[in-house]
Amino acid sequence: MNGLTFDIAHLLAGSLVLISFMMLYQDRLFALINVFALHAVVLALSVAWQAYIQDAHHLYITAGIALVFKAIVIPVGLHRIIQRLGIHRDIETAVGIGPTMLAGIGLVTLSMVLMLRVTPEADPLAREDLAFALSIILLGLLVMVTRRNAVSQVVGFMSLENGLVLAATGAKGMPLVVEISVAFSILIAFIVIGVFLFRIRERFDSVDIGALDDYRGERR
């Protein structure tokens, strides 16, 4: 493989991990959404680059979806929702930034060690893409568990899904990638509409089982 194409792919995937880290320490919702939009733009570039070097034209569709839908439509929609719900001033991290960053570093180390060890024979590009993708997925999960607000959990889920798209496009010749990215976009649209229609906000923020247990009087 040509050194330059490899380096560019590596650079783009690495930037995605860095941007995932940036999400960890955003404590305002608007800032978080802006960082997510950047994440989606870099993902679109990365997928387009994969489409170019693998000569797989259908991947341009996935890149287009990432650019139009995730980098523009969703962030704009979320901005509006936040204004309507009046939660734009909230600071809503559940865990301090220091421990979160440390946990993030631990997760990235874990995924590098794990993925690079189990794939010594795979194509080096796919192999590193996979390691980066797992890092992004785990960081996305971390965003979801350290936030209490439904909107930022959605953002965490979307960044997690960006990691999946990265992994799927890195796996050479994988079928159904475009279909899966469309399916995910529909899923996300559902979530966002759900947040808006049902006014899911702080009282509704937690995926903690305790909240509903309390509500139903199951815990004394």
Place this chain on the structure above:
Amino acid sequence: MSGFSFDAVAAILFIPAGAAAILAAMPNYRMTAIVNVIASLLTLLAALSLFVTDRPAPGQYLLVDDLNIVFIVLNTFVGFTTSVFSASYIAHELETGRLTKPNLRFYHAMYQIMMFGMNLAFVSNNIGLMWVAVELATLTTVLMVGIYRTHEALEAAWKYFILGSVGIALALFGTILVYMAAQPVVGEGTNAMVWSVLIEKAAHFDPALLSVAFIFLLLGYGTKVGLAPLHAWLPDAHAEGPTPISAVLSGLLLNVALYAVLRFKLLLAASPQAIGPGPLMVTMGLTSLIFAAFMLYRRRDIKRLFAYSSIEHMGIIVFAFGMGGPLANFAGLLHMVMHSLTKSAIFFAVGHIAQVKGTQKISEIRGLTESHPGLGWALVIGVVAIAGLPPLGIFMSEFLVVSSTFARHPWLAIPLVFGLLIAFGALLLRLTGVAFGEPRGGMAPVEASYVPMYSHLALVFGAGIYLPAPLVAWFQHVAGILG
């Protein structure tokens, strides 16, 4: 002949899909309930015809083999009986105004789309397609759990949605890893996702990559099975949605995810150097069983009680499949069938009980066998069955699980029996209060549909006394496939 058998597979997919389209456009709500029942019945007949017709050769997307026929027939059968129960349940919900007519159209269309998604997951031969189908089935159930639009229902749906999406994401990552493992051996393209191709060549896959993939798949689909500690969505989703949906969630959707885990377990078993899937499944199964058994004691809501009981039983089933071997697999398979039938029957009874009493709180429901003997005794039989008392079917399957454990890993039998006894105690404790004593709560007579619940219970009772030889042979054969 082969042309006809292809039709059977197409029918179990197209009948629900077509019915969903018709139901979505249908204005008359009485008709929608009837059409829902008819469509479910036709799907069941199509599924039964799989037994007698020739099977199509495995294609790139669809597959029918001895393993998935069991699941498909169970799925369509419970789907049909639940649609009958649903018709009477929904009529009552309309009268009390908890559901409106437009809601109902949506509900029935979703019911058929869910059946379509589950059937598609069972017949898919492509691990990518299977993932899409499981996602579709999950999404539709999320929408139905939230259908009452109350605060609790929305929160339950949201929780289910977020945890389900995370599970789905992990499962997709696992699927991508399986593709990566297969790609050097099978080559690029669709073939590297076709299950029947993968299983033939699994021995040559990179074992380390396959092992990691299985862990992601077990966690991802395990979230859907409701294995502890990934079960948090399950009690809420069961308690807050309409009861027919609780019945299909417990009776069917958990099985769909379990089926996906089993398929990948087979793949892993075919690769000798990969980690054994057994110990992982045994651990998760036992954890779920014991955790859920203790949680049963603190329930105040009757639907949540039985939701935790579902976690307990899925734990037993995953434990049995994790043990492996012909006897444990046989027991797991039998237990799965018995649990689906019994638990959906219990939810049928509980649905009517909650409607009559106007509450789901256990403390406000008393003396059911006196005030509503039909419902009360159905609940008694159902709980006795689910607690594992002889002579009902679950006693037999649990007995087989325990005895095969004793034969092979005696020390594992100790936590297993411990968990079973704890759960047994909790269920009987709650049952005595609800079923016997001075009646309390609403006394109005009920227009319940007794046929679905008593037919399920009769099957469970029959299976406990006598299993027909062809059925035993069939299950033994499937257990042999499962390795």
